[in-house]
Amino acid sequence: MKLIVFDLDDTLYSATSGVFARMDKKINAFVMRELGLAPDAADRLRRDYWRRYGTTLRGLMLHHGVDPERFLQEVHDVRPHELLGPDPELDAALAAIPARKVVHTNAIREHAERVLAALGVRHHFAAIYDIRFDAYRPKPNARALARILRQEGAKPHETLVVDDQPANLAAAARLGCRTVLVSAHKGHWRMRIPRVHLLPAWLERVHAQFGFAWA
Numbered sequence: 001m002k003l004i005v006f007d008l009d010d011t012l013y014s015a016t017s018g019v020f021a022r023m024d025k026k027i028n029a030f031v032m033r034e035l036g037l038a039p040d041a042a043d044r045l046r047r048d049y050w051r052r053y054g055t056t057l058r059g060l061m062l063h064h065g066v067d068p069e070r071f072l073q074e075v076h077d078v079r080p081h082e083l084l085g086p087d088p089e090l091d092a093a094l095a096a097i098p099a100r101k102v103v104h105t106n107a108i109r110e111h112a113e114r115v116l117a118a119l120g121v122r123h124h125f126a127a128i129y130d131i132r133f134d135a136y137r138p139k140p141n142a143r144a145l146a147r148i149l150r151q152e153g154a155k156p157h158e159t160l161v162v163d164d165q166p167a168n169l170a171a172a173a174r175l176g177c178r179t180v181l182v183s184a185h186k187g188h189w190r191m192r193i194p195r196v197h198l199l200p201a202w203l204e205r206v207h208a209q210f211g212f213a214w215a
């Protein structure tokens with residue numbers, strides 16, 4: 001195992017932190033204002049785009065000609081440091097894993113930098129691949145992930161993808177990567193840990209069971 005590709009939002013911090021809820025509100029506000037929709041119509045539309053394309057932004061770009069940077073700057077203006085604090089347990093968990101670690105997020109780099117700084121874990125990540133990396137094409141499209149592996153010089157079977165969205169893991173698994181879901185809820189994916197902090201213990205267990213080793 002050479003490379004670990006971590007999702008950011010709701011993976012490296014808890015889905016109950018309120019950070020994503022703030023983004024959710026901002027996305028709804030943007031859609032309502034730009035398209036002149038009532039709250040429930042806006043919410044329906046963005047959920048539909050999210051299901052079809054992976055992000056609301058992709059639908060807004062394809063169907064409404066929205067400027068991606070205007071959208072991205074606005075919806076990521078959520079001040080994560082107000083909701084997230086240093087996480088020494090996560091810091092120790094990441095330090096315990098001797099593989100190259102990168103972030104791959106449907107958000108923008110600035111947001112990722114703010115979140116990682118708030119958690120106090122920025123120094124663990126060798127690179128941040130954001131939504132701009134593949135011309136705003138979001139996960140679960142695996143094109144960006146394939147490019148990341150090429151750039152990192154890692155083969156799929158040497159790569160572990162850690163994400164809170166089963167659809168993203170399904171795309172990574174089709175590429176041949178190893179995958180683990182971070183979710184408090186049971187039954188969404190064959191490999192699951194309730195919190196990312198448990199990754200070192202999970203890796204040891206998997207290693208003992210299936211015998212894959214670190215490069």
Ligand SMILES: [Mg+2]
Pocket residue numbers: 007008009010011163164165
């Ligand atoms: Mg996520």
